[in-house]
Amino acid sequence: MDGELKKKISALMVDTGKAHHAAFLATDGADPDWPIWYAGYLQEPLGKLLQMSFTKSQLVYCLMNADFERDALAPESSWHAFYADHFMGHFAPADTPAKDKLVLYHFEGCPFCSRARAAIDRLGLEVELRDIFADSKHRDELVQAQGRSTVPVLRITSPNGEERWMPESADIVRYLEATYG
Ligand SMILES: N[C@@H](CCC(=O)N[C@@H](CS)C(=O)NCC(=O)O)C(=O)O
Known part of the structure; x- marks a missing residue:
């Protein structure tokens, strides 16, 4: 997870907590509807x-969830860091998007296969090559x-493990260009 982003969200939570306390000074910060107030304050900067x-x-729902989870799982933890983790776990983009695994069934002397291999090289893709004459298992x-x-x-x-088999060199090249080009 992005450490800088976590620090910023955590600092925003501290800021929000202080602003809420100042707004509810008369009750020393007590406010049974605090998630509604927090949601209004956080909506834009978060x-x-x-x-x-x-x-x-959405924010009210997330804040309440974070509160329940912290009470149940980590009541001793720093609340603002816990909330930052909670929001990032649900909403921050993953550092590296999950990738499809590509395998090309081919053989060396096949001209249609060399079209597909050329596209793979051109795009710098990581593709496992399985030569059907080098290994009968393939x-x-x-x-x-x-x-x-x-072939190819x-x-x-x-x-998620879902498999798709794509024949035809022209389709393969088009697919690779469109997906990774
Ligand atoms: N239209 C196909 C042609 C593929 C093709 O003819 N592949 C040949 C090798 S170059 C082959 O596998 N022939 C053996 C067979 O069809 O079992 C493509 O463009 O991928």
Whole structure:
């Protein structure tokens, strides 16, 4: 997670806490509806830090969740750091987006395969090459999935394990260019 962003959100929480206390001085900060007040104060600056827009209701919901979770899981923790973690866990973009795993079934002397390999090189992609003549296991996998051994075929496995098999060199090149170009 982004340490700088966490520091900024944490500081914003401290600031919000102070402003709330000043607004509710008469009750020494006591305010049963504090999430509503916090949501109004946080809406704009938190949206800027996380680069997204929130409705007040979303913030009220998140603040209440953070409060329940902290009480249940880490009552001794620093509240502002806990809230910062909570907001980042739910809303900050991941540092590295999950990537599809790419495997190309091919063989050396195949002109259609060399088109696909050239696109992979041009785009600097990490693709596992499986030569169907160098290892009969690769050929068997391909026939099992496609019902025939025509190459090239690109196997795309998404982070959730979903698999897609793409034959046709022109389709493969188009797909790679469109996705990674
Ligand atoms: N239209 C296909 C043609 C692929 C093709 O003909 N591949 C040849 C090798 S260059 C092949 O695998 N032939 C053996 C077979 O079809 O089993 C493409 O562009 O990918």
